[in-house]
Amino acid sequence: MNIVVLVKDAVDEAELRADPSGHPIQKGATTKMSNFDKNGVEEAVKQKEEHGGTITVLTLGGAESKKAMREAMAMGGTRGVHILAEPEAAPDSLGTAYYLAKAIQRIGEVDLVVCSEGASDTYMGQVGAMVAEFLGMPFLAYAKKVEVDGVKITCEQGVEKGVRVLEAKLPAVVSVLSETNVPRYPTLLQVMVASKKAIEDVQLSTLKESDYPVTGFEVLSVTVQPVNRKRLILEGKPEEAAKKLVEALRQEGVL
Amino acid sequence: MKLFGPEHERVLSSLYGDGASEFDVLLRSFSAVLEAKVLPLSLGLDQGKGDIGQTRRTLFEQGLCKLSHPERYGGMGLPFGVYALAMELAGAADASTAMSIGIHNTVADAVAQFGSEEQRRKLLPSLLSGEKLAAFALTEPSSGSDARSMRTRAAKDGKHFVLDGSKMFITNAGEADVYLVFASTGAGHSAFLVEGSNPGLKVGAQLREKLGMRGSHTAEVKLEKCRVAAEDSLLGDEGAGFECAKKLLDSSRIVMGMMCVGIARTAYVKALAYSRSRELFGKKLSDFQLTREKLANSVIEMNASRLLCMHAARLKELGLSFTSEAAQGKVLATETSARTCDAAIQLLGGYGYATDDVHRHWRDARLLAIGEGASEVLRLLIASRELEPTA
Numbered sequence: 001m002n003i004v005v006l007v008k009d010a011v012d013e014a015e016l017r018a019d020p021s022g023h024p025i026q027k028g029a030t031t032k033m034s035n036f037d038k039n040g041v042e043e044a045v046k047q048k049e050e051h052g053g054t055i056t057v058l059t060l061g062g063a064e065s066k067k068a069m070r071e072a073m074a075m076g077g078t079r080g081v082h083i084l085a086e087p088e089a090a091p092d093s094l095g096t097a098y099y100l101a102k103a104i105q106r107i108g109e110v111d112l113v114v115c116s117e118g119a120s121d122t123y124m125g126q127v128g129a130m131v132a133e134f135l136g137m138p139f140l141a142y143a144k145k146v147e148v149d150g151v152k153i154t155c156e157q158g159v160e161k162g163v164r165v166l167e168a169k170l171p172a173v174v175s176v177l178s179e180t181n182v183p184r185y186p187t188l189l190q191v192m193v194a195s196k197k198a199i200e201d202v203q204l205s206t207l208k209e210s211d212y213p214v215t216g217f218e219v220l221s222v223t224v225q226p227v228n229r230k231r232l233i234l235e236g237k238p239e240e241a242a243k244k245l246v247e248a249l250r251q252e253g254v255l
Numbered sequence: 256m257k258l259f260g261p262e263h264e265r266v267l268s269s270l271y272g273d274g275a276s277e278f279d280v281l282l283r284s285f286s287a288v289l290e291a292k293v294l295p296l297s298l299g300l301d302q303g304k305g306d307i308g309q310t311r312r313t314l315f316e317q318g319l320c321k322l323s324h325p326e327r328y329g330g331m332g333l334p335f336g337v338y339a340l341a342m343e344l345a346g347a348a349d350a351s352t353a354m355s356i357g358i359h360n361t362v363a364d365a366v367a368q369f370g371s372e373e374q375r376r377k378l379l380p381s382l383l384s385g386e387k388l389a390a391f392a393l394t395e396p397s398s399g400s401d402a403r404s405m406r407t408r409a410a411k412d413g414k415h416f417v418l419d420g421s422k423m424f425i426t427n428a429g430e431a432d433v434y435l436v437f438a439s440t441g442a443g444h445s446a447f448l449v450e451g452s453n454p455g456l457k458v459g460a461q462l463r464e465k466l467g468m469r470g471s472h473t474a475e476v477k478l479e480k481c482r483v484a485a486e487d488s489l490l491g492d493e494g495a496g497f498e499c500a501k502k503l504l505d506s507s508r509i510v511m512g513m514m515c516v517g518i519a520r521t522a523y524v525k526a527l528a529y530s531r532s533r534e535l536f537g538k539k540l541s542d543f544q545l546t547r548e549k550l551a552n553s554v555i556e557m558n559a560s561r562l563l564c565m566h567a568a569r570l571k572e573l574g575l576s577f578t579s580e581a582a583q584g585k586v587l588a589t590e591t592s593a594r595t596c597d598a599a600i601q602l603l604g605g606y607g608y609a610t611d612d613v614h615r616h617w618r619d620a621r622l623l624a625i626g627e628g629a630s631e632v633l634r635l636l637i638a639s640r641e642l643e644p645t646a
Contacts (some may be wrong), residue, residue, distance in 0.1 A: 067283075070280055185284075185292070187316065187317050
């Protein structure tokens, strides 16, 4: 089975700082493989372990994206295809999906495209569905459980108070959740071997054709929600204060 | 807490040039595993609530011990400095686990350097994978840095040796599958590989009142008519044990120094974060000049320690003499670590003094100025090299 897994080199949200006006400082921010994409890679590797075949790690991003690709390849990716797009020239979700789909068509026979629920930095959650549309493949979203039998894919999708089971013929695109699996940690040897696996660089211009789509919306701004400490002081005897604390935590939705 | 920082990236670049990016990716991945699977268990290990077997297994599964060993025995054949830097990260995640692995890998190093082809083939793959755990038994109740005065004896009996004596403060004692025991024979000091299951090898009670490194196992090991086959057991030539120990300790001192840098960095990062958030007299703690002096001194000394240890590692990789540099690196790093951890306690004030999660770093670091060559003895070694007659 030939699998393509979509991986994004996302801004490390834990390291992201905001300027005084609340806008995140993107320039110079450290990046890493999107946390959710690790679940996508894990699912691809599990399917490869069960059915054999190849895993192509596909990324659109700047030179820094190679790090995330190498990590995905250390987890079990066979080869990489890197669509080069430095952050300042990066397309929007629709454009990204267009280029990814074009690259997948070039890869040739693909049975399954795996992606995650969204990127851990922007969390637009659009690319997977758009890629499926461009490729004319069915899209199975938010799969909690994935089973493939060679000709079809079956997924369990969590719905409120229940489970919905979806089935589609291959080839298909599936997006997985952070609860779908536990991503493995590659060993040092796997990391070293991955550093020698082939990554093909592809220029955006070689993929763009006359059918390049126009997005219907634009992102006007991104601001960080300020976090203010509550500085709540609970008075009274320890037993009373503990009760008040539990009540306060319940009200905040922590418990 | 991020264990791999820009300072690691920079030291790799300065030492390995173009090859650095590969090591950078490798160590970044390793630190992610440490952050997820070792660091969160570290406090529990110090408090006696954890199992060092679990954290050690994580490092073995990662392949930490394989890094710098030859590929033909299951290693990865990478430069020793990459292993040394990985040990800094391991020390930053959990000092006890790093200590246990560091000692274990010194024995693997002994087999790789001095073992017969048969001993290497038989033991190295299982030591590098962690299938077997090793202990290094040199120190005795009445001899530490003065190893030449050891009292353990190995008497030849046909094709066997019979070992009698006692070894003290042995890391991994009671858990190890194989012990590297140093003993005197007629020909001088010799090194022996003794199975943990040998009926003549007995492990005493665990030393539970240790100041630090409380997650690791430490005990006395007694050898009572411990009979071993010379062919399997004798490591290197009979009488060459002391030279073997000296060479092993040269490398091990680099590793212990790097572990100390890791311990210091973890304490420093906690103090830095606290100084940024703690307010007093209407200002942040980090706004005070005396705080900044402590932070700056810690950074200067940690970087200097790392660079000196890595310099010794690079000399070793190039096949040059590194005995003095390794000793210098260990002295500087162990003393830096104690100072940095002390500064962290001071900055955290009452919280530093009253909580295990801060003062345990100072307690852990304190051992390393004693073990594997006390600072005083290493200074003698360094000075004696300087006083050697010049050609």
